[in-house]
Amino acid sequence: MPTGSLTSADDPEPVRVVFTPSGRAGAVKAGTTVLDAAREFGVDLDSVCGGRGICGRCQVEPSVGSFPKWAITAGPEALSSPGGTETAYAGRRPLGPSARLGCQARVQADVVVDVPPESQLHGPVVRKTVDVGDIALDPLATLHAVTVPPPTLDERRGLAQVVIDCVADEWGVHLAGILPGALAGLHASVAAGSPDDAGGRLVTVAVRWSGPERSERTGMVTAVWPGIATAALGVAIDIGSTTIAGHLVDLHSGDVLASAGRMNPQIRLGEDLMSRVSYVMMNPGGAQELTALVRDSLAALITELCADAGAEPDAVLEVVLVGNPIMIHIALGIDPTPLGQAPFTLATDAAVEVDGPEMDLPCPSARLYVAPAIAGHVGADTAAAVLAGGPYRDQAITLLVDVGTNAEIVLGNSDGLWAASSPTGPAFEGAQISCGQRATPGAIERVRIDPATWAPRVRVIGCDLWSDEPGFAEAVERRVAVGARSAAAGVTGICGSGIIEVIAEMYLAGVLSPDGVIAAPPGEGERASRVTSDGRTSSFVLYEPPEGADGPTITITQNDVRAIQLAKAALRAGIDLLCEHAAIEAPDRVLLAGAFGAHIDPVRAMVLGLIGDCDPDEVRSVGNAAGTGAVRALLSGSQRTEMERVVRSIRKIETATEPRFQELFVAAMALPHATARNPLLAAVVDLPSSPRRTASPHHRTRRRRAVPMSEEA
Template structure:
């Protein structure tokens, strides 16, 4: 469990290196839980089930006089059944243990190897620059209030409200309770001149005085925040001018409880204090970002008067303090789907006590307020052309439509595109391979790594690689390398690596009963295994099947334009996404990344309250499709396992990219027919994806 009883001096002392963080924990505490409590970031994709192997640690033996610790392997629990099964199946290097299974039995010095530390990943979220007509929900109003008159026994607050109605037209004003005790002192300090911040979200709602300053005050700011499962992005904006004063992002600290969304739901289900811990973590990160953007923008946190938040349903619920357990199981019921109106003080936000919070509505159980923000940003409901919007993540969000009709769904792609389930996979961080090309004749690769602009065959690359390391392969490169392997003939359209090519190139190596491709030979060998290819196929097939279901619902056979939303989408090459069969055929020039469209939508709703009404109305009209209940999902999934697809043509792609010839079907097979054995295997995969 995360929350341990208060430690005493008889509890074992645990020191984590290289961070140097230490603490005392009762015997029997899993090492991973101790790491989480101390804020030591150790990867755990599986949520502590001893299946992913990402949480490996090493126990140091010996006397550490500086820290007054004698660490021994005798002070860690013996290997249990789950850990032993993992070691037998996947292997554990000498001295390595799974921190989710190994428990503390005495004083320990625990080394967290670099390959299991959650790196400070590259945060790549920024709003799209655009002109937004301002009509904010908060307005500053300076007034000069009549002094008290013994012959007119009207209270100070009542006279303030009267002059706000006379000078500014505000009728039937409400006043935030926290302001009432301060009104008299504020009026006198300002010599009867004060500035009131009035909040009115809806034209039909009663306006409210949420802040009051003596004299003239002309600073009013808001924050637009996108809470993602991996990163949190925030923009500090002047409500008076629309100017972005500062933008920043950070890793979501909830990552220490589980890499993907379902791992975090599992953590809540398995730990009574899990929801509280994750809510505290995400609000703490939001407050740290508020402090950072205010410092960078030279803004007083007390001048933040309004805020807009977006996020996927699970992040939405945890930020609001709602247990997300119901989102982890059918029918994926949201606690609240409509827009949420709250106060910053109720959520513990480090902004003006009277500041308001607006959270965009969620579309469905797994299509959240972030998707609503992207819809607001890209405006498919105002387009004549058919627009497909995709946010690729562990649970991809898909929106398709135009001015006539809009449909939405989510598709469980899993964490493959985020580096999990891939042998050498990792998140985007310095040293990660992010671009890949393979020579069709020699099968030799060239690649780039994050932190360097050079390709691996450029002069000077080795110096950059020595400085940064070549640490693994991130999501954009995972898509590119599998697509390039297909284009180079290294694997078939069914994703099978051709072992016969081992005679042609040392890059093709035996890997048990299958074959792998050596992308990089170095201190850390980076392989693309048959299992890796299979994981990518499963992920892309789930996404494409979801898209095809929405296309069927609208009765269309093609889309006119495609938008990749989200931070990851900004780094997906449209050509390789289409070669892989991640998205349907379309003119490549019509496939565009729109960056943090969810954050842009939040910015629009912050600066213009009319956009809040617009997205609330649009979300009510969006038709939600549950892929798990659609019988056609399985057929689409099976066909989408092939590259780019077993049956769907890609003429626009073929006009620009030389695709390998499709394999000829057996003489007694129908075009696009899958062999019984392969179909059976892929049907099982489709059923697992659908849950």
């Protein structure tokens, strides 16, 4: 157990302090503040104001009672009574009933002091809106309040060096220098600082640290503010091709203060990434136009987040940016056209750091960190998702899938990771589908089909009722109209999760053959009424508005089925290709990332053949994994180092040049699959007894371990 001492030979009766949960302890002179004792013993106790009783970050909880483990019996008198500074404290973080300010409470007798997580600069984080998992706070931006002495004629140092020396004297923190952006307003900030009796000025110094390990990091002054500033904020942003989402976070507490999202304004110049690359190729100045659009959106998003939290953008010291390679290139002002054609060469796959103003962000003191990319079409968003999902942390073989216009796939465990991207196209997002639409109120998101009658039931976004339940039509008209405002009420189309379910249900009910052909039932009856024909192909009638109600009839055409088959075959072939490289038949668990993954029914996804055969209970959504990983990187420099290390170890498999990809793609066109067995799926759902090609007797034996990359041929 680490110990220390603040006593001298003239102090015959030292008192002991034990800090929990760290267990660090030592002897101190009576009258020593808890904060000073914590610093002496290396206890993680936060403070911004430097012991002035202003910021409230050093709150502790003294424990009263008998503690045999440390041979201490502590009473209320173990700490000094609250003084005037403590009783007058009225900071942003109120004092609890038994809490004390560590900088004001003085140790008078043996005592056990608890440092709660919110008082630990590097404490564990438990979040509600963004589940970042089990990490310790390790921010790269910190605040330090210091008193700058009044200037004198014989002072030979510049003001910047005086501030740096004050930080060293008051905090024991040695800095390398001050950034140019902090120099512009340095004199004004110090002059406006809170005066003391000696003519000094109280200011807050913002420091930005760089370097892989905490003990080796170098600090630079990024801003100096008059008085006490307690807000050190950061923003984590995921730039998607469709949406841009961000979270405003308190870097000292880990609290998510606000979350917001907006449509990517580049959509008007091209819905998918390749169309935006084409726009750059065909339009002089197109790259600059796309860059300006995304930077304007980033600035507006940060301003919105700060407004929602009642904060100023000036307090944002860190920004973490993730996204697919093309979006990141455009945001940074790098030509994206090399990513539009083989060999899809990145300008850089390393992490990039720039000052916020260089990206036109409204944060003059912010440093922007762009996460590293894995390969040409597997970018920083996938790197962040890997950090959040953590497939490299244990032996269970994990498949991480982020389904979008371009699906990113990562497979492996602590022995090795493989990654690939598959060109699934926009079908899963509702594009190329006759009645497809984005996931907005009125879109069908759930489907069930009666195998005997082929009668469908649907549920739409904005209504909890199924279509065969009383009150559905009225509820849809009312709720969708409120949710969509000016949009048409009623059932308006079908979104991605609904598309997955309807194709799977059509197969289970016998509407679709294993080859994806819509059946034409002979004769009349309810089955026949569900299928229409144009003479060449058939369509399945999924939903008809009630008599007298407006709205479209929702049908699934043969072309719709083919579009989904092509998309799912591309994804499945990519997954199967990675399984071959990892020498496994199927993963132990599947993590579905992104908004689309959050709403997929695992069983229907397996019926469709979107993913291979596995235990449905081991298929789960991890939500916006890219955004979660970005928040982890925002809160912890150690997490950034870990992400960069893991990314460099991932082996990228290029589907476009793999000889096996086409063969796997053809086999994956069938429902669920032309050759793969599905015993785990068959245990939870009745699959149609259709003729199947027999699997090869030389099928792979499932392994519980991915082959390390060094062992792969």
